[in-house]
Amino acid sequence: MRVPILRQGPYLIASIQAAVTDEDLLHLGQEVVERVGQYRSRGVILDVTVLDVMDSFAARTLRDLARAVRLRGAETVIVGIQPEVAFSMVRLGLSLEGVGTALDLEDGLALLDQHVRRRGKGGR
Template identity: 60%
Template structure:
């Protein structure tokens, strides 16, 4: 996937999704479908989804991210969502939106450390 809104980079057995701009519902479902297919295709062990650029995560986005993590886990890949901004985290908690059961990390470096992925 190399669309303007998100890209998927393969690093060994890890897929790194970099969200470049706000995602509409159709973009999220497209990303979900492509990412799940890529996990199977590349036999990925880990997935990192970087949402640093997002200044809002609505209920559909939060639910879709949670579903992606559950789907990839069923395929044998552990998923970590990184880069949730403090204001976004605050709003999500206020609205009762959670990523329950999904690993999160502050940034890409923390996620790769959490996943024991060696770089370099």
């Protein structure tokens, strides 16, 4: 099942479903990076609230997605990582270095706003 990508103002929001496959994730990566340019988006939110497991493939794919998005001039925030998921990721040595994280969608949007404001001030 493809992950739907929603547009919300200057941001893109993708809610990843529980039944997501590796292929869906790869597809999502390409799609998001493409749309960031298409819609001139300033930020991307990946919502993983319903995931009860995050393996190394998923972690790497999401990290690569975030890096590619940054090269296109936008920020990525992953929201909704559950306590158990966070714990097992750390124990497996999976990190999302360089990617923003937030508790939920609301916090994620606030974090993106902060980024955008800082960039605006920096006169990028």
